[in-house]
Amino acid sequence: MKQWQKEKIKELKQRLQDHLDAEARRIPEDFNEFCERMLGLRLTRYQREAAELMNQNDSVALRWSRQSGKTHLIAAWLLHYALTHESSQIVVVGLSWRQTKIPITKINSFLIRIPKGYYHKFQATIVRLKNGSTIQALPNNPSTIRGFSLCIVFADELNYIANDNDMYDAISFTLATTAGKFICSSTPGSTDSLFWRIFNRPQFAHFAKSHVTWEQALEPNGPLKRKWLEAKRREYEGDPYRWAREMEAEWSEDEAVWLPLSLITKCIDSELELWDFEDIHKGKFFGGLDLGKHQDYSAFVVVEEVEGKCVLRHVKVFPLGTKYATVIGYVKTMCDRWQSFSKVRVDVSGVGEYVVEDMQNAGIEEVEPVTFTATRKQELASLLKQRMLDGAYRFPYADIYISPTKKLSYVAELNVERFEMRKDGSLRFSHPENQHDDVWWSSALAISCGVKLAPEPFIAVLPT
Secondary structure (H helix, E strand, O other): HHHHHHHHHHHHHHHHEEEEEEHHOOOOOOHHHHHEEEEEEEEHHHHHHOOOHHHOOOOOEEEEOOOHHHHHHHHHHHHHHHHHOOOOEEEEOOOOOOHHHHHHHHHHHHHOOHHHEEOOOOOOEEEOOOOOEEEEEEOOHHHHHOOOOEEEEEOHHHHHHHHHHHHHHHHHHHOOOOOEEEEEOOOOOOOOOHHHHHHHHHOOOEEEEEEHHHHEEEOOOOOOOHHHHHHHHHOOOOOOOHHHHHOOOOOOOOOOOOOOOHHHHEEEOOOOOOOOOOOOOOEEEEEEEEEEOOOOOEEEEEEEEEEOEEEEEEEEEOOOOOOOOHHHHHHHHHHHHHHEEEEEEEEEEOOOHHHHHHHOOOOOOOEEEOOHHHHHHHHHHHHHHHHHHHOOEEOOOEEEEEEEOOOEEEEHHOOOEEEEEEOOOOOEOOOOOOOHHHHHHHHHHHOOOOOOOOOOOOOOOOOO
């Protein structure tokens, strides 16, 4: 017998064994039993209640705090539905392509706990089951989803999707002939959003709604650890509005914030993703570098000018205590790889212009020092805001990793800066206690590179 025949027989035997294993371990009809017996998940009380809402209703909205177990629940529920409903076509959409694939990754991690006879080979963007059902991640684009006839659409982080109304219209038509389900979830953001209207307007009264705060999700009743929660509470101590949004899942925003969430959300581009350090690109790039060391981070932001508009390409936040030589080396490497940088503006307020000299000596061209006076800050902040108001600055909904265990949200960093009017009519900028605005000012510096900054006023004393 030839080798290929032996391999074929081996493959057929394995398929038969997988089928027998699947027959021996049938999928329970009850979702809670499926989670406990097959996935090894013990659901919390509020997760069971949310699962029942999804079972019984065609339109469901989940407004849950961060780290409350929402993605785990929905991934498990979608998988169970697909396994118990033959030929179900399910789609997941989200803020970005990377974000949309997260539930698929979760589902793949669950699949290894059930017999292989139920599913086909793992893929990054689609789950194919042997009963004909699929769970597919699609880009957040109304034109992408049109034409489908779907059983379920899950929209993740709906409050931050810029084209939420167009997306919802497109989704509605995909469910029209199947009597399908629309499930959405998010932490609160802007009140100028479909997600806010779902929870606050009578025309969306048909939605079943679930609201979970940190108190319900705290151990032993939920996955939130007390140590993590207390650290997060201290971090948000000077910003009760962010605590309210992230942990109490309530809509809340400080009126003194310079860039409101409604403006930030409109600038999110779901088709964008940040570029990695190892990538090689060509274009017209601008860099903004805000230097810190022990109390503040050093942050480097890169934007590309594309058809007269700025697009965020890269953000690097260095751990506290990182030496300036390391930061300069990083910037130098990026300037060499990405051709070409038209300008890199550097904040030299606390460090002096010798850093710029070191950068120039390292071969980084077109470096320009910027001193953060009150006048200069107002100019930079105004340039950033005007770009966003004009729709001339686009960025992804992205996380920025400082270390494997510590990350920042770029959207949250843009929402961090506050302002107040002084008696002389000038503006004073600040950020909440225990938070940082290094990414914010790095972004402002990068955005400003395309224009010439106004000369600083000076006072000259003339002899009489």
